Amino acid sequence: MKKNYKGTIVEESLEDNRVLNDVYVIGFYISKEENPQDRWHLFTVNVSADDIQKLSGFIKPGWYMHFWKDRDIVAVFKDKIFEFKREDKSSWKDAVDYGLSLGIPIEQLDFVIEE
Numbered sequence: 001m002k003k004n005y006k007g008t009i010v011e012e013s014l015e016d017n018r019v020l021n022d023v024y025v026i027g028f029y030i031s032k033e034e035n036p037q038d039r040w041h042l043f044t045v046n047v048s049a050d051d052i053q054k055l056s057g058f059i060k061p062g063w064y065m066h067f068w069k070d071r072d073i074v075a076v077f078k079d080k081i082f083e084f085k086r087e088d089k090s091s092w093k094d095a096v097d098y099g100l101s102l103g104i105p106i107e108q109l110d111f112v113i114e115e
Contacts, residue, residue, distance in 0.1 A: 003046040005074065006114065007067030009055070011041035019058045023047050056081055062102050068113040075111060077102065086113065 003024050011017050020043060027044035047055070052067055052074055059065065059078045066075045068086070075082045075095040082095035092111065099109045 003048050003051070005047050005049070005052060005067040005069045007045055007047060007065060007074075009043045009045055009065050010063070011043065013060055013063035013065060014058050015060050016058055019055065022054070023051055052076055052081065062104065064099055064102075064104065064109075066111050066113075073111050073113065075099075086111075 024046045025043050029042045031040040033039045056076045056079055061078050064077045071086045073084055073086055084091035096109045
């Protein structure tokens with residue numbers, strides 16, 4: 001299966017971090033918060049569409065992850081997936097509204113991608 005989506009998975013967002021063994025990790029970063037308990041462990045990954053479906057079942061409620069391929073973005077919440085176009089901010093509305101309904105701060109619903 002072609003791993004044609006790139007994304008970032010925050011380890012703390014996972015109900016079971018062993019799912020990371022099933023994805024192709026291409027990078028790793030630990031956030032710089034002073035308190036170790038506030039740090040996030042971020043894995044940059046390449047995944048397939050099937051991987052994205054599987055990952056949706058491992059996300060803790062109130063978290064999300066997102067992936068991109070060219071100009072297409074896939075936002076993945078616990079058992080809910082949204083697809084939209086990077087340039088068309090109006091296409092983000094359903095994903096942003098859903099994230100807000102889960103208590104995710106608006107500033108975290110920016111779906112940043114790496115060029």
